[in-house]
Amino acid sequence: MLEASQTTPVLPERRIAELTGLVRTSLTETRRTVSPLTGGEVATIPVSSVDDVDTAFAAARRAQRDWARTAVASRQRMLLRLHDLVLDHQEELLDLIQLESGKSRAHAFDEVAHLALTARYYGRRLAKIVGPHRRSGVYPGLTRVQQVQQPKGVVGVISPWNYPLTMAISDGLAAVAAGNAVVHKPDSQSPLTALAGVELLRRAGFPPELWQVVSGQGSVVGQAIIERADYICFTGSTATGKRVAAQCAERLIGCSLELGGKNPMIVLPGADVEKAAAGAVSACFSSAGQLCVSIERIYVHRRQYDAFRDALVRRVQAMSFGTALDWDADMGTLVSPAQLATVEKHVEDARAHGATVLTGGRARPDIGPWFYEPTVLENVPPTAECFAEETFGPLVSLYSYDSVDEAVAFANAGVYGLNASVWGPSRTARRVASRLKAGTVNVNEGFAATFGSIDAPMGGMRESGMGRRQGAEGLLRFTESQAIGAQSLLPVSGPAFVGAGRFARVLTFGLRVLKAMGRA
Template sequence: MSASSPSPSGGPLVEGPRDPEHEPGATYALEPEYVASLTRRLVATSGEESPVFSPLDGAPLAHVPQSSDGDVAEAFARARRAQQAWSRTSLDQRAAMMLRLHDLVLDRQDEITDLIVLESGKARKHAFDETLHVAMTARYYARTAHRHLDTRRHPGVVPGLTRVDVNRVPKGVVGIISPWNYPFTMALCDGLPALVAGNAVVAKPDAQTMLSALLGAQLLEEAGFPAELWQVVAGPGSRVGTGIVERADYVCFTGSTATGRLVAHGCAERLIGCSLELGGKNPMLVLRDADLERAAEGAVRATFSNAGQLCVSVERLFVADQVYDRFVERFVARTEAMTLGATLGWDNDMGSLISQAQLDAVVHHVEEAVAKGARVLTGGRARPDLGPYMFEPTILEGVTPDMACFQDETFGPVVSLYRFHDEADAVARANEGEYGLNAAIYSQDGARARAIARHVKAGTVNINEAFGATFASIDAPMGGMRQSGVGRRQGAEGILRYTETQSVATQRLMPIAPVLGLSDERFAKVMTANLRLLKKLGRA
């Protein structure tokens, strides 16, 4: 595995004391004016600051002002005022702003991608994916706003006399708590449909990647959205996250299952809704008839994209006996050919983990597994020569249930291989554990693979693809089963979760009550006869 040379793209970057080859000891920096232009979006008056460090070199990028509980209250007050006017803005106007955001994101993709890489350490090609996903999400909800939100007529109780209209009205102010692993898209993609539906947003991005999220908020304002419609607060979850759950009309959370339970409990106490995308220990099945070159290529992306720091990343790989050795040979070879690097350039196949804590967790999983008898087929080492938190893409064999990486989410570039002979057994093993977020199946028989997919306990299943087919298909819902979450993002469900249904019934000519001197008993007989007639006519 080799290191790459950087190819910085420009944008807000200021070169520190380094030459273009990114010598050890050199640091990246950001223009202070650029940081100030982003942090002005924060509602933060506590006087406290928190540093943001770059995983590329461990150096500080910025100091981000922190929000008090009073700041969270103020953010909600501003958002509620803005939402009152916004809810009366036409769908066409909202959609036009979304399409302007689409263009802005594509026009500014170099700047956005630079900032994502600087904050997260991921490979540039994986940061670029975030700009595509946000642009696609904005365009999709702009183009489908009327389909999802227009008032719809429904059959009334008395045909011809009862008219029923069902409206979709906004919840109010949506609280969004987003993670660090996809700092731009996760900060924005759940909030965009909330805006289209007529809501305001109070967002709490993760402390490690505040700047990417703040750039997203700035682009929303540039696209024409009212400045106070999207509020951003910063601070620890115990203060700021709790403050959001205590004040929002709906909460969208992406993160760990443990924290998701706390969010769900807080929402239940207030009788408000929430959607939660949580952890995963995602399986991939390589069936005996799989195209092995395609499966090996897909396995590399499924397991090592974003250095494995991806909720839908594969961590368990089940391979049919008939093709196991041939697949493993190809998978190991492709993994060892990967180019690693903690730079801004396009040359990296895999970038860095985000922090020392994440590196420590990955090292623990690998070292503990090896100590208990697992075999490292490739990788298995930290690479401080490439970056402070770099870890090689790692393939393990012989992982057993007594090892932490067997069932616990690693959230790093580590995958365990398992043989299977019977496909039903493979599905049963894939369904073991408490999670159910994503899965992949490789087979040249698409119909058979789709039939197997129905028995896999996962909210998304990709056939002959790692995760991109479901994740990038914005019209399809995405989310987890079991302990991997509640609710769905994307598609109709991704926007309707931010609305309340309101039924408005208009009664014509006569009330639903006895008229023209009918007694209650006679009215009951008439209604009974009507029900029998409606059934005979095939009416619902």
Template sequence: MAKKEGTGALVERGRLLAADLSRLVAAPAGRSTQASHAPFDGTLVGEVPACTTGDVDAAVDLARVAQQRWAGLPVAERRAVIRRFRELLLDREQDILDLVQAESGKARLSAFEEFADVVLTANYYERNAERYLGPRRRKGAAPVLTRTTEYRVPKGVVGVISPWNYPLTLAVSDALPALLAGNGIVLKPDSETPFTALLMLKLLREAGLPADLFQIVTGPGTAIGPALIARVDFLMFTGSSQTGKTVARQCGERLIGFSAELGGKNPMLVLADADVAKAARGAVHACFSNSGQLCVSIERIYVHADVHDSFLAAFTSEVKAIRMGPGPDWDFGMGSLISAAQVERVDRHVQDAVAKGAQILTGGRRRPDLGPLFYEPTVLAGVTPDMLLAREETFGPVVAVYRAADDDEAVALANDSDFGLNGSVWSARHGEEVARRLLTGTVNVNEGYAATWASHDAPIGGMKDSGAGRRHGREGFLKYTEPQTIAVQRLLRVAPAAGTSNRTYARIMKGAVTLMSRFPRSR
């Protein structure tokens, strides 16, 4: 009973936090609404307006006017706003964790990982914004005569379409570098989790962000997503590969920039020299953090034949020990899934595999005794290529374990996928060498996904069907800018001087370019 009361109290706190946030949506009064429910027990968290295409147009117009003023501010003033926002995050930790859990159903630790990531992202970009935006001298056309400088100009208004699985991190972390670069933002959060994004907007405005600069529109993506793409100057999208391809085509028709992190069917390799006990514990977090609803989580594990049996026994034992449950108890290792549709997808993959001969080693069941959307952490063996689980992204607490004859076979099987987002290699001596052979945007050695994700100075993103562009690092900042080159020519024009024939000019230039070509021009 105490656990149920704790869950009810958590959801009620989330409902109270959400109560005054819907007014921040960029829509006039009188719009029809859509509801957000707590996955833990189905309780109503709140309702937000179902925005129209006209609301999207109005939001972009407001952000565009505000952006022109914002871009004119010194970078130091923009940094000060983000610095204050970071401090507000730290002050409001408990409220933020409550609302994230109430909306998404995830475990407390998974909610905290989001919170910590946003704090660190804000800190990283706030400290590096001036360095990234500063003018850079480039080699000119002619030494001494040409002074060439590269400047960085904001795109204008950036559209962000964020998913439900990380409603805090993926709603605001992509917006922060765009804001620091001088852009305005129009964000469309997922319909399952709008209130976490709205709380972030509230804190940003408390930190001093101009009211119109960052707009949020809510509603079905199919209804307002295309309208957003039709008006913004750049789009950041996180979601499925299928939807990402549609979004990319829409952006391509307008010739606007596009960056996306899409799906993954991420492999983990356990080599013969791995510490089996550590690999088994690491795999638990890599596979089942956020109930497996994580683009970079592990869904395939290839284990060297020499350690396969010992790893499988240790891993299965660790998975069986995972505590599941709803609410704010920090000891729960796994929370709820987000929706009935997600539970159905997970169960369909498991049942299809079993019907075709796979074996469930642990898990494989819904847990209505814990809540309507709970599903056990599940490990399968005997998965074959004809099964849905083998190649499609499950996006849930399910992993298949395979025996690999040697490292070469493990690498070949890992790369045999349309996806290429994240990988993991466990080895005492050969981890980095094998990691270089994986066709994924990030690879973690003796870790599942957190080492690369938390390395905010390094770019992350996908190869193949797993995405385009990168977030984090210099690349994740400069994508929100346009490079502008300004060259100031002194004394002599790059053209024939008065009284000089074209033939004479060409002879002079040939001598000059011949001489210049013999000296290095790189920095």
């Protein structure tokens, strides 16, 4: 375990070498990573070339051919072993997540729990999801049809820095469970966490060559993956996701994309204001707001607006901050100077357009080099950048409304549709939730009710992405559906000794009988 201190925690050189040794590279070129906790150096990471990507795909394709023949029951046992290994090694994983992302330890644990839940879910449900499944034949009793799921082949995973463990491993885990191999480029900010996850995969029994890791710039290594993979799984910005989608379309391969969001929360008339304010703190400031599904705009009924505003500000001002590897801080830091610059720009622009800063609104280099206080704004006009643009930081804006229809219209405005939150009496809140254009909607929760429920699909509508992770959909996206039909006794077109006209009349009668019997 790394020790918490005012200087950058040091990972032993031997351990760094073990992890970086998992990167496929033939170059001597390296790059340094830094920790947002202090701005100090963490590790020297090898860089991969396009030739290394070729080598990774060749090795992955060889491994995938054997892996696809591995019994589903064997894969399930490995997934369940991984569940235990993730929990057993959580202390190092938590250290690495904090070291590379800067988030608080409690928010880092969300990743450990999510990965363990994912491994257990597919470990228990894999056989049921991938089948084979019996389907109705054209002639009952004479036509036997099975649907089977064939793996795509080699899946390219390009994962982000903000959730360096679970976004690196969980998507690819579903891919290998379905019989694929993976070539993975973790984000340059957070490679060690991803590599520690890959190491646990191998300890769980997954073949070493099945999951290949390459390292480098997205424009070089990421591009090479897109040009070679049979399917792409990408998490990142909407602008980059559109380019990925266009390139996949050119090659006629599939992709799943989780992209940006400007996620709304609605506080309905009759909501418990104190509970809604407490939920908003978590929904807005988990991982310092650097979470695709975090809330950035809150709509409160005018009668409750003042009470909610005061409760939220009071709770935000009571939050604790820190960059130590312990459980004391409610919120950690932003990940980089670029993220800090975006938050500062959005806050200052909002101020310049007449918005009011209710709390926060300043950087705190005394806590960490890129730390910014959790900030609550009101009176943000449509002309301000943060009104419709994603901030991806600890910033939320408050708005009032007069009718529920108005609140729904406000929440559905804009181009995004990733996550939403509704607080109020459960039955009413669920009805409102069904009217929102978002891939996930959480009632009396911010995002965790859907994010933590692995049996439920998760993904975006509109410019927040395409495809779903989690649940059956999260695994089936990595497969091709294949129908295998076997005909017995007589051909579908009828016996040769019956003329076509007569057979058509017999078949017409049969179709009417089947409809009357309620058969599909």
